[in-house]
Amino acid sequence: MNLSRFQQIADRFPDLSLLVVGDIMLDEFIWGRVKRISPEAPVPVVEVDRETSYPGGAANVARNLREFSKDVHLLGLIGTNAHATQLKGLLEGEGIRLDCLVEDPAYKTIVKTRIIARNQQVVRVDREKKTGLTPLQTAQALEKFDMLLDQIDGIIIEDYAKGLLNQELVNALVTKARAAGKIVTVDPNPHNHLAWSGVTAIKPNRSEAFAAAGLAVTDPVEPAMADTALLHAGQTLLERWGTESLLVTLSEQGIMLFQRNAAPFHIPTRAREVYDVSGAGDTTIALFTLALCAGASPTEAAIIANHAAGVVVGKLGTATLSPPELSESFA
Secondary structure, X not given: OOHHHHHHHHOOHHHOEEEEEEOEEEEEEEEEEEEXXXXXXXOEEEEEEEEEEEEEEHHHHHHHHHOOOOEEEEXXXXXXXXXXXXXXXXXXXXXXXXXXXXXXXXXXOEEEEEEEEOOEEEEEEEEOOOOOOOHHHHHHHHHHHHHHHHHOOEEEEEOOOOOOOOHHHHHHHHHHHHHOOOEEEEEOOOOOOOOOOOOOEEXXXXXXXXXXXXXXXXXXXXXXXXXXXXXXXXXXXXXXXOOXXXXXXXXXXXXXXXXXXXXXXXXXXXXXXXXXXOOHHHHHHHHHHHHHHOOOOXXXXXXXXXXXXXXXXXXXXXXXXXXXXXXXXXX
């Protein structure tokens, strides 16, 4: 894809409206330095310099979209405690629409705290309890969804297997969206065994693809197009899930795109330096879906998503990228 074609697609991004559905959480980062080992236990003592917080999980996908699109909505479950208030404030500050959130005072918003010393993650602390929607909350969520459906161009379902998504909710969302002619993409989780029939595209990473296909994970092969185990897993999932496209992220090997009635297409990574891969999958699904909604072919959308991920992995923390950074990658 040349720069002119990319720009033609990207020029449509600001006018698009998208909805992200999934498990939302708060990402906390504690930044510091290690100068000694604790006398209490053989662990490093981190002297804290600063703390930062960002929307995480499905909310990070929304953040990535918001850099390019003026209208991004988020559907998920959130509590009313201090962490929930902080998360809502961060989302509102980034201009993400919260009209589809379901609030539950009994729910504790998921928090992931990463302690980082000298650009190296020392430990991560997770505060979470898997909680699904009640029947009443499911009805509320679908009512909000119905009211929004005519206004949006595409939907991303982001599954972190934290309890929000179940087959009943997924079936209702996908059936309504596809009947309305909307693009629906999915970032699945192999620990949550859901059927994804009828969606536009699904994006697992390599290990998730093998797990979902019921195959033992093998070591990557160079070149990626000679990785027969990966090719078999991809074709298996393309048929099992009944999706139009399957996008498998391959870390340092880039992306493999599987489509019906087409040969697999490998896109090498664009990353120059890799500092942090956390959140790269969120960027990939966000830009892939946005490009599809802007009229890109699946191959073009995958190339754009690969450029975007290549920028993000060169940053620390739950990062996003800007339109100028993406344009510079193509230039």
